[in-house]
Amino acid sequence: MAAVGMLHLVAAPITSHTDGTAITYGTGFLVGPAVDASITFNYNDNPDYGEDIIQDNDNGINGYSGTLENNYINAANAAKLYGWEASGTGDNVEYEASDGAAPQVGFGYVRKMLNNGTTKIRAFWYHKAQITPGSYANAHTKERQISWQHDTSNITGFGAYLDASGKAKYFIVKEFATVADAETWLDNKANI
Secondary structure, eight states, X not given: OEEEEEEEEEEEEEEEOOTTXXXXXXXXXXXXXXXXXXXXXXXXXXXXXXXXXXXXXXXXXXXXXXXXXXXXXOHHHHHHHHTOEEESOGXXXXXXXXSSOOOEEEEEEEEEEEETTEEEEEEEEXXXXXXXXXXXXXXXXXXXXXXXXXXXXXXXXXXXXXXXXXXXXXXXEEEESSHHHHHHHHHHHTTO
């Protein structure tokens, strides 16, 4: 199966969450034209030995990290995603980064794949993460030709206790027949 597209990167601020209950998200937003999501899960590795061999192992997820790449993120959306402070009004709005922690957000995207000539659509929703700027402020001269540059963001992901199961949940993946259906599902998750 080949990944052939990434679409509709959305995020929503977490407004409240108590362990054992669903997360409440504020009004979400479309982050910007999506290029790439690279997520790596961290797993426990805690073997229990007996008789000189591994008898059992705790190998559950304990978090994730990664990067997001966008063609462009406007400053207002970057401020919501990264926790920058806005001041001013109208055309005089400025955004300032500080040493404050990035807000916790939920985020998701649509992934298009090709399998034996058939397009498959998956949507991913990650319950809880902090997203910080990567190459947002980088710049490079044109030289003899255009050097395409994208905005990147760094992800630190957390588990969330969303129900009485006692298990930390990290993300949901759902398959769809159409991109439009997947985008609608994500918009509902992100309160868009």
